[in-house]
Amino acid sequence: MAAVEPGISLRGGGRVRRRKVVNRIAEAVALVAALLAIFVLGIVVWSVAKRGAGELSWNFLTKDLPIPFSPDKGGIAPLLVGSAVLVGLAAAMAVPFGVAIALYLEEFASPRVAPAIQLSVDLLNGLPSIVIGVFIFGVFVYGHLQNGWAGSIGLAIVMLPLITRATQEVLRLVPRGYREAALALGASRWRTVLGIILPSSLGGILTGSVLAIARAVGETAPLLFVTSIYGRSVAWNPLHALPNAPVQIFIWSESEDPADHQRAWATALVLMLFVLITSLVARLALARTRSKLGR
Amino acid sequence: MATVTATGELRGGRRLRDWLGDRILIFVTAGASLVALGLIAFIAYKILRGAHLALSTFGISFIWGTAWDTNKNVFGALPGLYGTAVTSLMALLIATPLAIAIALFLSELAPSGIRLVVGSLVEMLAAIPTVVLGLWGILVLGPFLADHVEPWLHSTLGFIPLFGGQPGASGIFVAGVILAIMAVPIIASVCRELFVTVPPEQEEAALALGATRWEMVRGVVLASSRPGIAAAVILGLGRALGEAIAVTQVIGAAWGVKWSLFVPGDTLASRIAGQYQGAVSKLQISSLFYLAAILLVIGVVTNLAAQLIVRRFAYARPGGS
Structure with missing residues (x-):
């Protein structure tokens, strides 16, 4: 057997080497970009933790807000209570509305009506939150007193499109077969929706709400x-202005007093831990729901 | 036959209940949807209504007015428009290449285990409350940029007016960086979803022809996703344009049109947020509503633009989500 002599070299020349180098560089750039994003996340979390952790104590979490211009350190109990009340009320408003809108869009709306409603949900989603703030101010507070209800409604408007979207996504994942099986068994649409579709997407709706x-x-x-x-002490009544964590962090961060910055860091740490942990858990749960439904 | 009538009766009762149940459920869900539809209209109405006084006083010239004088009661939006444009543009210039690179890493490069971890971490970046990011911006990032980055930019690129001013810990530059941090996860997650929907046969075809991974990405993934990337960038832009809190914290609240990136400025959103301690006159409050109205229009337009692109794109690539 005569050895076949290739007419051209099969080994890469300079051009191939260059292409490989370019490829390596591109891959490195992508890797570095991803690492940079993680680095920024890490440095933010670390900055907040380093500066806030020293201040955190049982007293800080349970005492009233400090008296301005006094050496008293104070605490943030009113902020935690107020934020919980505001967000709780907002969720109580936004979740039923959001789920109902998603149900209408996915189950009932005719192709003529659906785009208009979908568009308004998307527009609400893209609305700058400061515009919502000004709107709420104009409706509820301009000419009246500040109150917690107004804040909750503002937050509910922020939450509404998020919940609608999340619900729509899980509703789409419910297998067609479920729907068809229920209808074939003679179940009416409302029974199908409330008895089959909603329960099987409950997990996704829950995590979307979280x-x-x-x-x-x-x-x-x-x-x-x-x-x-608002005042310095714990307040539960949404008919009055409620102390809350984000606004207080904002006020403290604008202050000249280093002690206020300390308080801002510690409050930011509490807020950030809550947000990061709940959204991480919810995301993991969501990934599980998705893979379970989307088989 | 008797059984048939019996079930007939039974079904008659059930039919009524089902008819009623269907009606009620549709009625309730349709009602909620109408509320969403009405809400957006009501928001627009209420904001324009609040802006009425400023609209009738300044008219359209409010947009190019540069004053914000509470003593003389003269207000204008131009410095805010300028600040919004510059900070958002800067944010996009930084965020877009980074976000696309991240999305490529997640969709093409990373093994599935790493993909999950890195993907969640990037999404966590979007979950950080803006007020916390702003706090970090004013107390950590701002001083860092003022000490290390801005002097360097100033000494090497100082002949360009943009880098001309005196470096400072709060200003347009810091705001742009903070907005970039906020825009990256949004653009990255949209791009990633796009890249994942590129048909694998096309990618494999390119690889089989001997393309390197990067050539495949450039020729197949990026080329076929261009409109989607544009939509993702516009979504990031929408976020950057409207962000109020973090920008207010870092930008330094100065109402003027200055060439330098290092001096304090203001955006439309941050000017509104900065006035939370109370405005002096009705005209001033109305001017804030006017700013919000401008912001609303910009927000709706960017959103619609992104939607339009996505919709066209969905036709171009059936099967993509």
Whole structure:
């Protein structure tokens, strides 16, 4: 057998080497970009943790806000209570509305009506939150007193499109077969929706709502004009302005007093830990729901 | 036959209940949808209504007015428009290449285990409350940039007016960087979803022809996703344009049109947020509504633009989400 002599060299020449180098560079750039994003996340979390952790204590979490210009350190209990009340009320409003809109869009709306509603949900989603803040101020507070309800409604507007979207996504994942099987068994549409479709997407709706809550609890702009002048002590009544974490961090960060910066860091740490942990858990749960439904 | 009538009766009762149940459920969900539809209209109405006084006083010239004088009661939007444009543009210039690179890493390069971890971490970046990012911006990032980055830019590129001013810990430059940090996860996650929907046969075809991974990405993935990337960038832009809190914290609140990136400025959103401690006159409050109206229009336009691109794109690539 005569050895076949290739007419051209099969080994890469300079051009191939160059292409390989370019390829390596591109891959390195992509890797570095991803590492940079993680680095920024890490440095933000670390900065907040380093400066905030020293201040954190049981007293800090349970005492009233400090008296301005006094050496008393104070605490942030009113902020935690107020934020919980504001976001709780907002969720109580936004979740039923959001789920109902998603159900209408996915189950009932005719192709003529659906785009208009989808568009308004998308527009709400893209609305700058400061615009929502100004709107809420104009409706509820201009000419009246600041109150917690206004803040909750503002947060609910922020949450509504998020919940609608999340619900739509899981509703789309419910297998067609479920729907068809239920209808073939003679179940009516409302029974199919409430008895089959909604329960099987409940997990996704729940995690979507938790993600929306994690987003809303850090929102400052919708609250800034409507619940930013409040007392030092714990308040539960949403008919009055409620102390809340994001607005107070904002106020403290604008202050000249280094002690206020310390308080801002510690409060930011509490807020950030809550947000990051809840959204991480919700995301993991969501990934599980998706893979379970989307088989 | 008797059984048939019996079930007939039974079904009659059930039919009524089902008819009613269907009606009620549709009625309730349609009502909620109408509320969403009405809400967006009501927001627009209420904001324009609030801006009415400023609209009738200054008219359209408010847009190119440069004053914000509470004593003389003269207000204008130009410095805010300028600040918004410059900070958003800067944010996009930084964020777009980074975000695309991240999305490529996640969709093409990373093994699945790393993909999950890195992907979640990038999404966590978007979850950080803006007020916390702003706090970090004013107390950590701002001083760092003022001490290390801005002097360097100033000494090497100082002949360009943009880098001319005196480096400072708060200003347009810091705001641009903060906005870039916010825009990266948004652009990256949209791009990643796009890249994943590129048909694998096309990618494999390119590789089989001997293309390197990068050539495949450039020739197949990026080339076929161009409109989608544009839409993703516009979504990031929408985020950057409207962000109020973090920008207010770092930008230094100065109402003027200055060439330098290092001096304090203001955006439309940050001017509104900065006035939270109360405005002096009705005209001033109305001017804030006017700013919000401008912001609303810009927000709706960017959103619609992104939607339009996505919709066209969806026709171009059936099967893509």
